[in-house]
Amino acid sequence: MTKALLAAAVWTTAALVGATPSLTPAQAQTAAPWQDITPREGLEGWHRTGGNAIYTVSGGELIGRATPGKTNSWLVSDAAYGDYIMEFDAKTDPLLNSGVMVRGQSRPDYRNGVVHGYQAEIDPSARGWSAGIYDEQRRLWLYSLGRNDAARAAFRSGDWNHYRIEAIGNRLRTWINGVPAADIVDDVDARGFIAFQVHSIPEEQARKGPEVRFRNIRVITQTPARYALPETSLEQQGWIPNQLSPGERKAGWSLLWDGRSTKGWRSAKGGGFPAKGWTVADGALSVTGGGGDIVTAAPYRDFELSVDYRLSPGANSGIKYRVAPGTSSLGLEYQLLDDARHPDAKMGRDGNRTLAALYDIIAPQNLLDPPNPGKRINPPGEWNRAVVVVRGNHVEHWLNGFKMVEFERGSPEFQQAVALSKFAGEQGFGTWGQSPILLQDHGDRVDFRSIKIRQF
Known part of the structure; x- marks a missing residue:
């Protein structure tokens, strides 16, 4: 340790042990x-x-x-x-x-x-x-x-x-x-x-x-x-399921799901919560298929969303945001997929339908560690963490601590990617304002928990 760092450590320790003016920093450090x-x-x-x-x-x-x-x-x-x-x-x-x-x-x-x-x-x-x-x-x-x-x-x-x-x-x-x-x-x-x-x-x-x-x-x-x-x-990160840590509360995070009920969620097509296809058990909100997509009761514009998810083998699902007005599910999507087993991983262009992609538009890649372009994934049956950041036109997708996708909505690069996708005919795709957060029912079993958000 350098002399400057040692002096700082000594001073801090003295303050923490309740040092008095008559107690030197060295004496306080010795007392620890x-x-x-x-x-x-x-x-x-x-x-x-x-x-x-x-x-x-x-x-x-x-x-x-x-x-x-x-x-x-x-x-x-x-x-x-x-x-x-x-x-x-x-x-x-x-x-x-x-x-x-x-x-x-x-x-x-x-x-x-x-x-x-x-x-x-x-x-x-x-x-x-x-x-x-x-x-x-x-x-x-x-x-x-x-x-x-x-x-x-x-x-x-x-x-x-x-x-x-x-x-x-x-x-x-x-x-x-x-x-x-x-x-x-x-x-x-x-x-x-x-x-x-x-x-x-x-x-x-x-x-x-x-x-x-x-x-x-x-x-x-x-x-x-x-x-x-x-x-x-x-910034503090909490890992206790369906709870906010003290630091997260201080930073403005709130839970979008309470871990035990369907409160705050409804069918994407309107009405109440689906009567089938979704279950709540053992601290997980699970889609089993047949109930349709669900959305938050409230809309969100600029936010950071954190979702822990667990795929079943071969599963396909997604997290959608900035959904088009007047539609139930047309929007930007963080793809959730078992890349190794689901055929969708080999469709689209250059992997833009794989896990963490902006579905069918931008393929994920490890933006924080380019020499190692692969994903860090826990296999089906184990939990992973997806994070979506939307701040104005700037959007990021994160997977297990790695930034995988980054783009500017409405930019020439974004528009070009949309033009090459299945959404090419959708006027103004991805440029819409606030909307609910959507969890997709693609017919496969996927578990969600620790769904939390903070707004900017």
């Missing part, structure tokens, strides 16, 4: 109950699992050296941790991805004991999502840095970087070199191990001997909430 848990030679209190990476200790540093293979390696703490604050320094070869598990899990009944759960990412790639929160071997990205350019810029590739993790109650926060990086609320894991990752790597890269190093690893486990850093302006 930090425990050094940096592994020692022999790795007592730790064990390796997963792949075959080599872990050693030298000069007070934990060193993980990559070996060829397809399985990630982990050095796992024998001890389990609940609420705690953790700080450490890490330096990794630009070739080698890494991370640190927070309340990590490994159980025989889950994928043969694979290490899974919350991970603070160490990402030396051009994407630079270090200190983002990744749900290893489970739900993928819970907090990418797709909207946090300040944290991305704070990472120093090939050099030492300082990380801070606060796991207190159901809230996880991270910092990279003093810059707030991630903030989630989730209730899946309340306790688990700490683990240091050496990512799997191809043989040709492993021959270059890439390694990751950790040092100054310390935790606070005694009343850690007392030493938590102050609130920041960082």
Whole structure:
């Protein structure tokens, strides 16, 4: 840590522990109950699992050296941790991805004991999502840095970087070199191990001997909430189904579905909620086919919409917005599709009918990580998160933390794409004003939950 960052950390800790004018910052820092848990030679209190990476200790540093293979390696703490604050320094070869598990899990009944759960990412790639929160071997990205350019810029590739993790109650926060990086609320894991990752790597890269190093690893486990850093302006993301986190409420989010009734929704063709084809059970609003599309009772103009969805194998559905006046379903559509099984994925042009596409108009692509153009998708039967942003004429589609589509309604490029689509004959397609949000009945089983919106 630089002297400036250390001074800032010392001052903040002094303020949090209720320092008086007579108490120096150094005394306040000393008063914080930090425990050094940096592994020692022999790795007592730790064990390796997963792949075959080599872990050693030298000069007070934990060193993980990559070996060829397809399985990630982990050095796992024998001890389990609940609420705690953790700080450490890490330096990794630009070739080698890494991370640190927070309340990590490994159980025989889950994928043969694979290490899974919350991970603070160490990402030396051009994407630079270090200190983002990744749900290893489970739900993928819970907090990418797709909207946090300040944290991305704070990472120093090939050099030492300082990380801070606060796991207190159901809230996880991270910092990279003093810059707030991630903030989630989730209730899946309340306790688990700490683990240091050496990512799997191809043989040709492993021959270059890439390694990751950790040092100054310390935790606070005694009343850690007392030493938590102050609130920041960082956007919070909630992952507890059908609930808004405190940060989401503060940011203006509201639930479009209460998780237990059909309140706020009606048939797209008018009247009440469909008598068949839609069910509410176990915290999910599910379309099973035959009931027709449903829409929100209220219209929306400029907004950010977040929807968690779960496809059945081969399913097709969609989320529509800016629907044409006087119609029940003609509008812009975020395509929901099982690309691997549904024939629609091979129709249209260049993939513009696949998952996350602007249906039949613009194909999705990974706009935040161009070297890796594919999608990050949880398979049918597991939950994914779709996000639609509409701000004036600017529209974005996001999938599991990645921006997949971006366009300007009414622009020459948009009009050209519409002219090549099935909507070519629709006058003014996509330029309409406010409308309800629509969930499509395409005859297949799709589950929805955590449907929430904030208006601009």
